[in-house]
Amino acid sequence: MSTDTDLDPRPATVDAPVADAPRRPVAEPPAPTPAPAPPASAGNPWIIPLLVLVAGMFMSVLDISIVNVAITTMQNDFGATTDEMQWVSTAYSLAEGVVVPASAWLGTRYGLGRVYTIAMVFFALFSTLCGLAWDINSIIAFRVLQAIPGGVIPVVALAALYKIVPKDKLGAAMGMYGLGIIFAPAIGPTLGGYLVEYVNWRLIFFINVPIGVIGVLAAIFYLPKFPATRGQKLDVPGFAAVAVGLFSLLLALHEGPTWGWTSYPTLILLTLGTLSLALFVVIELEVDQPLLDLRVFTHWAFTNSLLLIAIISVGLFGVLFYIPVFLQQYQGMGAFETGLLLLPQALVMAFVMPAAGFLYDKIGARVPATIGLAIVAYTTWDLASLTIDVSHGHLELLLAARAVGIGLAMMPIMTGGLGSLPSSLSSNGSAVNTLVQRASSAIGLAAMTAMMTIQQAQASADRSGMVDSSAMGGMSGTAAGASDGAMMQQYQMYSQLQSQVFTTAMNDLLYVTAILTAIGVPLALMLRHGKPAPSDAPMAH
Incomplete structure (x- = not known):
C-alpha cells in the first residue's frame, strides 16, 4: 500500500533542491480519495465483487423456475383452481416487466451498489412473506412485491459488472455470471423438487433469506462504491x-x-x-x-445479440416449463424425481458456461455462438419426437446435449453485444438486455401456452369422437353390473387420449422452437470474431 510514493512522485524530483521534510504533507489534502477497488493491473480485483453479484443474480433468477415444481402442491394447500395458480407465476412476470425499465435509472440516480444492496434486502423480506402466505390471494400479492426487487437486481448487477471488469476479461466474468442467468433456472426444479417432496414447499421462498443476508453483508464490504448522478430525473x-x-x-x-x-x-x-x-x-x-437510451439500438452488434438472446430465452424457459409438466402429470414422476432427471443439464451448463466465457476472450463470440445454436436447434428437433413412454435415459441425454449448446451460445452472445456498447451506454444496455430476457421468456412462454391450448383443444375435438363411439360400443348390451367396468375403461381411454394430445402438442411446439433456433444460426455468423480489444481500467469509484 505505497500510497505516499504513488500520490506524490513529482515533488521529490522538482523540489529536491529546496524541499524540506515539513513541505511534504502539504501535497496530501488535495489528493483524491483512492477507490475501494484496486487497479486492474493488480491481479484480478474484480473476482470477489463479481461473486457477490453472481449470488444476488442467482437468488433472483432461481425463484422463477423453482416455483414451477411447487404449483401443484400449493394448489392443493390453498384449494385453488389451475387458472388461479397460474397467476403465481404470471403476476411475478407482469410486475417484473414493469419495474425492469426503471432499474437503470435507479442505479444511475442512487448508485449501483446502494440500489443492489437495498434490492437484496427487500427480495429476502418479500420472499419471507411469500413463504408465510395463507391463501391464493396473499401469495399472488406477495409475489408481486417480490418481483419489484427481483427485477431490479439483474439490471444493476449486470451494469455493475461492466463497471468493475476490464473489457478484455468480460468473457471469463460473464461465464461465471451466467451461472445466475442459466444455471439457476436449470437447477431450480431439482432443488425445488426436493424441498416440495421431502420438506415443505414454503422453503422454496425461505431459502432466499440466508442467501439474501449473506449477499447483503458481502455487498456492503466487498462491492466498490459507484457514483450516483443526482441530477438524473425519472x-x-x-x-x-x-x-x-x-x-x-x-x-x-x-x-x-x-x-x-x-x-x-x-x-x-x-x-x-x-x-x-x-x-x-x-x-x-x-x-x-x-428512461432507456434507445441509441443502444444503433449498434447492430448489440441489436443482433438481443435477437439471439430472445430466441434462446424462449426455448430455454419453454422447455424448462413443459418438460416437468410432462414428467409429473403424464409419466407420474414425483417432484424430486423430476428434478433429478433435469439435474444433468444443469451440471452441464455449470461446466460449459465458464469455458465458453474463456473461449470468448480468446476468439470472440461468433464461433461458440454459432456452434451452440446449431446444437440447440438439432437437439430440440430430436427432442420433438417424444412419446408418452420415452426412456428417461434418452431424455436426460438429449437435455444435457441441448444444455451444451445453450451454455456455449448464451454468454458469448450477451458479452459480445454489451461489450460493443460505449461505456456511457452500459447501464442502459444492461437494462435493455435484462428487459429482453425477461419479456421474451414471459411472452414466449405465454405464446407457447396459447399454442398448446389451441392445439390440445383441436386434437381433443378430433379424437373425442373415437373415444365416445368406442365407449358406447363397449356399453351396449352390457348388464348393469358391468357398467362400472365400462366406465373405468372409458376413463382410461380418456386419460390415454389426454396424454397423447398433450405429447403431440408439445412436440409441435418443440418443432417450432427448433426452427426458430435454426433461424438464429445465420445471425450468429454476423457476430464479431477475434479476441476482444483490451480496455481501460474498471470505472468503479
Whole structure:
C-alpha cells in the first residue's frame, strides 16, 4: 500500500533542491480519495465483487423456475383452481416487466451498489412473506412485491459488472455470471423438487433469506462504491408508456386462451400494448433524459445479440416449463424425481458456461455462438419426437446435449453485444438486455401456452369422437353390473387420449422452437470474431 510514493512522485524530483521534510504533507489534502477497488493491473480485483453479484443474480433468477415444481402442491394447500395458480407465476412476470425499465435509472440516480444492496434486502423480506402466505390471494400479492426487487437486481448487477471488469476479461466474468442467468433456472426444479417432496414447499421462498443476508453483508464490504448522478430525473411519461405496454401484452397473451383471441378484451389489450410501446419509442427520442437510451439500438452488434438472446430465452424457459409438466402429470414422476432427471443439464451448463466465457476472450463470440445454436436447434428437433413412454435415459441425454449448446451460445452472445456498447451506454444496455430476457421468456412462454391450448383443444375435438363411439360400443348390451367396468375403461381411454394430445402438442411446439433456433444460426455468423480489444481500467469509484 505505497500510497505516499504513488500520490506524490513529482515533488521529490522538482523540489529536491529546496524541499524540506515539513513541505511534504502539504501535497496530501488535495489528493483524491483512492477507490475501494484496486487497479486492474493488480491481479484480478474484480473476482470477489463479481461473486457477490453472481449470488444476488442467482437468488433472483432461481425463484422463477423453482416455483414451477411447487404449483401443484400449493394448489392443493390453498384449494385453488389451475387458472388461479397460474397467476403465481404470471403476476411475478407482469410486475417484473414493469419495474425492469426503471432499474437503470435507479442505479444511475442512487448508485449501483446502494440500489443492489437495498434490492437484496427487500427480495429476502418479500420472499419471507411469500413463504408465510395463507391463501391464493396473499401469495399472488406477495409475489408481486417480490418481483419489484427481483427485477431490479439483474439490471444493476449486470451494469455493475461492466463497471468493475476490464473489457478484455468480460468473457471469463460473464461465464461465471451466467451461472445466475442459466444455471439457476436449470437447477431450480431439482432443488425445488426436493424441498416440495421431502420438506415443505414454503422453503422454496425461505431459502432466499440466508442467501439474501449473506449477499447483503458481502455487498456492503466487498462491492466498490459507484457514483450516483443526482441530477438524473425519472422519465415519468416514458416509464408509464413502457409499463402499460408490457403489462397489456403479457396480460393479453396470458388470458387470450381463456377469453378468446378474437374477444374484445384480448384485442383491446393487444392494441393498447402495441400503441403504448410505440409511444414509448417516440417519448424516448424526444426527452432530454430518457428512461432507456434507445441509441443502444444503433449498434447492430448489440441489436443482433438481443435477437439471439430472445430466441434462446424462449426455448430455454419453454422447455424448462413443459418438460416437468410432462414428467409429473403424464409419466407420474414425483417432484424430486423430476428434478433429478433435469439435474444433468444443469451440471452441464455449470461446466460449459465458464469455458465458453474463456473461449470468448480468446476468439470472440461468433464461433461458440454459432456452434451452440446449431446444437440447440438439432437437439430440440430430436427432442420433438417424444412419446408418452420415452426412456428417461434418452431424455436426460438429449437435455444435457441441448444444455451444451445453450451454455456455449448464451454468454458469448450477451458479452459480445454489451461489450460493443460505449461505456456511457452500459447501464442502459444492461437494462435493455435484462428487459429482453425477461419479456421474451414471459411472452414466449405465454405464446407457447396459447399454442398448446389451441392445439390440445383441436386434437381433443378430433379424437373425442373415437373415444365416445368406442365407449358406447363397449356399453351396449352390457348388464348393469358391468357398467362400472365400462366406465373405468372409458376413463382410461380418456386419460390415454389426454396424454397423447398433450405429447403431440408439445412436440409441435418443440418443432417450432427448433426452427426458430435454426433461424438464429445465420445471425450468429454476423457476430464479431477475434479476441476482444483490451480496455481501460474498471470505472468503479
